[in-house]
Amino acid sequence: MRLQIKNRRSRLSSKEQSEFSGLLGGWADSPKIVEMKKFIQHGSVDTYAHCKKVAETSFWLSRRLHMKVDEKSLVRGALLHDFYLYDWHDGKPERKRHGFTHPLVALANADREFSLNDIERNIIGSHMWPLTLRRVPRCKEAVLVCLADKQCSLIETLFCRR
Numbered sequence: 001m002r003l004q005i006k007n008r009r010s011r012l013s014s015k016e017q018s019e020f021s022g023l024l025g026g027w028a029d030s031p032k033i034v035e036m037k038k039f040i041q042h043g044s045v046d047t048y049a050h051c052k053k054v055a056e057t058s059f060w061l062s063r064r065l066h067m068k069v070d071e072k073s074l075v076r077g078a079l080l081h082d083f084y085l086y087d088w089h090d091g092k093p094e095r096k097r098h099g100f101t102h103p104l105v106a107l108a109n110a111d112r113e114f115s116l117n118d119i120e121r122n123i124i125g126s127h128m129w130p131l132t133l134r135r136v137p138r139c140k141e142a143v144l145v146c147l148a149d150k151q152c153s154l155i156e157t158l159f160c161r162r
């Protein structure tokens with residue numbers, strides 16, 4: 001049986017949802033970030049929806065695990081973790097190394113557009129670990145996003161087909 005998950009419901013309570021939106025501030029509506037809607041990430045899910053889901057999942061995990069984290073940096077770093085702004089399915093030869101290279105492309109783009117702190121920079125740069133062996137999550141926030149990204153990517157790849 002093929003499952004379709006089109007509108008995955010949020011696991012956040014309504015209070016948490018408003019806190020989550022507050023932490024993102026205007027970033028979720030920033031025209032540069034909204035540009036990620038142009039590109040497909042996995043299956044039928046665009047990169048913007050993927051990044052927002054990873055941010056929400058990271059926030060949800062931190063709350064359920066009662067972790068003391070910098071929540072603003074957590075959700076903002078997660079929102080920007082795949083801010084590489086190209087279609088990785090376009091068949092260009094350089095896409096063969098997309099899995100290894102896109103965190104640094106996303107980080108360079110994010111650094112150019114926003115004023116990032118060290119937590120946000122580590123979240124973006126290390127989110128593909130252990131694939132990127134030497135770019136390791138060095139804070140709790142980066143570990144959470146690394147885990148949330150893998151969970152969301154798996155669900156999107158398996159259940160959100162075009």
Ligand SMILES: [Fe+2]
Binds near residue numbers: 081
């Ligand atoms: Fe990624």
Ligand SMILES: [Fe+2]
Binds near residue numbers: 054153
């Ligand atoms: Fe991702």
